[in-house]
Amino acid sequence: MASPIPQLKQFLYSHYFLGGLRQSIGVLLPVIILGRFFGHYDIGVIASMGATCVAIIDQPGGPRRYRNNEMLGGIALGTLTVALTGLASSEPLLLVLCVPLLCFLYSMFSVFGRRGGLIGFAALLLMTLTMRFPMQPQEVLAHTLYSFFGGLSYYLFSTLFRRLLWYREERQTLAVALFATAQYMEARAQFYDPGSDLDDCYRRLINLQSDMTDKHQAARDMVLRELPRGHGRGDYHRRALLTIFLNMVSILDSLVATYTDYTVLRRQVADSDFMVFARDGLHKLSLDIGRIAMNVSRSSSTRRRASVKAEIRAMEYELEHYRRQGMPEKDPETYALLVQVLRRLRNLNRIVDHMAGQTHRASQNLPVDQYLNKSLSRFLSREDVRLGMLTSNLKLKSSHFRYAARVSIASMIALGVGSLSSHFEAQLGLVSALTAHSYWIILTILVIMKPGFATTRQRNGWRLFGTVLGCAAAFVLFKLTDNREIYLAAMLLAYLLGNSLVQLNFMLSALFNTIFVILSFQFLSTGGSFIIGERLVDTLIGCAIAMAASYLLPSWEANAMTSLARAALAANQEFWRTGLEFARLSRLHNQGVKERQDSAPAQTDAQRDQLDLELMEADTAWQVANKNVHIAFSNFASAFYRMMDEPVSRQRNVSLLNNLLIQNHVLASQISAAVPLLANLTEVPPGIAQSLQAIGALIQDQDAEPPASIETEGDLAMLAYPIRQMSKAAQLIRQDMRGLEYEAGPQLPTEHKSAAGQSTA
Known part of the structure; x- marks a missing residue:
């Protein structure tokens, strides 16, 4: 990492942690209120399941009104899904028909882009959690209502949370993009180190640029949708964020404004101090951007910076030395490259100076009218939602159709595995077997399986390892205590970390989410360590099915x-x-x-x-x-x-x-x-x-x-x-x-x- 800021500190001040905190409190609030104060832990957990569906959709990015509509749509779809799954849960034939059909339908939501995929996954997750035990028709209505009110309570909580912390998410999203920019700049600095391998440098740079592009777009969507209005509460903060964002874009433009032929530089001036000063100058600037990112995330000013004046002066001296030796005439291309590198470092230093100043006092001379132009809407990411997008992909050539078919087939296999368990446990009926084991296997499949083979294989390993560690941690907790208050506190912490880490470290996210789910079901039914063993076996089966299904109708990159x-x-x-x-x-x-x-x-x-x-x-x-x-x-x-x-x-x-x-x-x-x-x-x-x-x-x-x-x-x-x-x-x-x-x-x-x-x- 380019910045000296510890990664733990970055995480705690990031929008990942803030979003995880919002989602965790919103999801567990029904359990805390209904369980802690009224003793109805079972009802609280059901309501929390409905809230979970909406929390998955409540991710940064997109206009605020669109996100509200998405959450309301998730509540409607989730309620319908709970009702259908609950009615089918007591009839094996209906369950076998309902689950694969819902898996196919909601997996097809990936045609609507990332946001559509989140809505589909949220509905499938709610389906899986609903089928954990068979319900009678009279129980379905109560279960559906609890789930509906849980989703509605999360929507109201999230709206209130955002109003109270109305600019915190914008700041932290911008800070994450700045940290990614610092990493990218540090990677560029390594090109000036003759001891580094150019091919390795390029591979790392391209990977970082891809990640940085996504984070820049998230910051762009956030900042440009919350522009300064020229008046009103918070306009000062919006001006500061907009100016810092524009400076960040200028840094990126300056870094990629020309393709430097590092092979020529290393061949001609590999032993020159010019290369050392260029590397050190970029490294110092990357450290400064990391500090600015941290100060942006916690609303602090940047008063101390590392100076690169010495590096710039030394590079000017080296360049003058080459000019006197006649390099402009003997090797004009190399000389032009050196001039270009020096100018770029000067420009970057000027931009970083200005950016640091904005964290102390926002510019009041910003031409607000220029940024209120409607043409700025073209910079924002958009995901169309049209029924035709769904119907036009209902063909075998479509990668979305093939993915939905794989998920549907995998769910049918999971249901079949659940029914086979009745042959090994005589006391279980067919319905109990389908619900007692299949839901966890299907949950594992849904979390792991992605449209791409490589992503599925990667998540398979992470999920498996994270689940094993999570089961071990839950086993230790059950052996140490049976206090429900401690279980509730552990649930809150596990869910907070699981939500916060899902985009940063999938393995750790799987670990904490496993602890959360096991503790959740501990409130619904007492199974102790036996349930942990069942979940571990089911996870192994789910991973195997997901990996095998990846070879069915595959969509190779x-x-x-x-x-x-x-x-x-x-x-x-x-x-x-x-x-x-x-x-x-x-x-x-x-x-x-x-x-x-x-x-x-x-x-x-x-x-x-x-x-x-x-x-x-x-x-x-x-x-x-x-x-x-x-x-x-x-x-x-x-x-x-x-x-x-x-x-x-x-x-x-x-x-x-x-x-x-x-x-x-x-x-x-x-x-x-x-x-x-x-x-x-x-x-x-x-x-x-x-x-x-x-x-x-x-x-x-x-x-x-x-x-x-x-x-x-x-x-x-x-x-x-x-x-x-x-x-x-x-x-x-x-x-x-x-x-x-x-x-x-x-x-x-x-x-x-x-x-x-x-x-x-």
């Missing part, structure tokens, strides 16, 4: 890699197009400013206003395209590394995809570097213009030949390097994409396959 590579290229194409348009309008704007200064304006006031509007729109479009490039690259990289965790026989085009991953990263980075330089030109020289046209044609899969030489006089020398890198990346991307399309075969139109075949021939 390799099948999606071609479409993800296309999406990454399409995002770069849009980034390129919007960047060139922004640069063109910027040149027109700068030209108009110069003409006004020379008292020879060629534009009317109306034309200038129109140009300003177009420039603002182009700037927004380019920034949105930049965000989309990061998201597309993150999706591509995540899927690639998941594929690498799958069986070797299921991995395809590894070298092609790895090269596409790198070259798309190079292309996006150099576009970020080149567009501001193009925007500041008076006019684009012919050689550079031809190169830009060739790059645009190449990424559109058209024949083009970049010119052999381009203008490098004066300030154009800084533009020459990114243009050459973009030309090389565009050529390699075109070549690799054609190879990938050829391998994709029947998925492509005939003309694409023939073109791909000609290129490889």
Whole structure:
């Protein structure tokens, strides 16, 4: 971790812990009130199950009104699910029909994205907890009502909790994104260490960038949906958060604004002190961002920072030394790289200085109207919910359909295993066998099984190990005491940690959730350590079924890699197009400013206003395209590394995809570097213009030949390097994409396959 802040301290001040605290109190409140004060622990646990369904849906992200609607929808679906499962629980045939059908239906909710998947999982969890014992029809109504009021009580509690701590979640979500930025910066610093392996550095950087992109998007959704209004309570805090967020985005843009050829640097200046100072400077800045993140999360000011002035001065001295030795003439590309690294460190230091100041006193000069523009809605993540999305995926080719079918088949197997237990325990009837064992097996399956094979296998191991440890801890607790007050306190602590750690450490989350569930059922029926043994055996069976079912109608990551590579290229194409348009309008704007200064304006006031509007729109479009490039690259990289965790026989085009991953990263980075330089030109020289046209044609899969030489006089020398890198990346991307399309075969139109075949021939 880049920051010296201990990870435990980060966790306690994170929105993960705050969310876990909110969910834990909201879920266990019925148990505490009904059990502690009225002695009805059984009713309290049932109500808590209904609250659990809503708590799973109550996750950060998305507009507040959408989250409220999602929770209310979860209450409705959960109540219906409890009623159906309760009525079927006493009839074996109905249970065998109802459970797989509900598993298929709610697993299909994954077509609606992450939020839809949470709603489906919450309903399935409630189904599983409801089928733990057979109920008579008269019991079903009471059970359903208890569950409904439990869900409603959580909704009301969560709404009140958010009103009381109305800005805490925003701060802590932003702090998590800042910590991820600090980690990313620390990973970039390792590239300047000649002793580190470049391939290992790149793998770590890409993984961190993927994780950082998700956390930046969560912060973006949170901050941009709670913009300063220019008046009212909390406007000061919103200004501070918005300014810090914009500074964080500027840091990311500065870090990825150009692709530095570290191979060239290590070959030419590996033993230079310049590399050491660059590494140390980035390391210090990453520490500062970690401190700022901690202070943002706890509403404190940052008064002490580590200075990088010494590193910057030393790098300036080294650069001057190289200039005197004639490096600009002998090796202009390496010299340009060194200048670029120095400028980037200066810029980062300035941004971090400004960010630290915002934690002490928020800027009051922030142009609020600019950020109230409706165009900002394009920066926010959206997940459409349409019935057509569900019906259009009811086909075998759909990965969502295949996943839902796997879950449904696994649930049927789990029910069959439960019925077989009646042959080994004569005292159990068929209904009791189905409910006494199957619900825990199905619960294990639902928690473990995910659409991707690699994720399922990974969670299988974590879940199994966490459950074993949780059962052992519960066994020790039962042996030490039978005090229900202690059990209740342990339930609260276990549920708090289980909810808080679910996104950070699945194994520890499984450990604490196992303790929570075992203690919950201890209030409903006394089984002691025998129940623990049953749960452990059922978990082993559930893990085995989940792993075996993963091979049924599997959705291997390799099948999606071609479409993800296309999406990454399409995002770069849009980034390129919007960047060139922004640069063109910027040149027109700068030209108009110069003409006004020379008292020879060629534009009317109306034309200038129109140009300003177009420039603002182009700037927004380019920034949105930049965000989309990061998201597309993150999706591509995540899927690639998941594929690498799958069986070797299921991995395809590894070298092609790895090269596409790198070259798309190079292309996006150099576009970020080149567009501001193009925007500041008076006019684009012919050689550079031809190169830009060739790059645009190449990424559109058209024949083009970049010119052999381009203008490098004066300030154009800084533009020459990114243009050459973009030309090389565009050529390699075109070549690799054609190879990938050829391998994709029947998925492509005939003309694409023939073109791909000609290129490889």
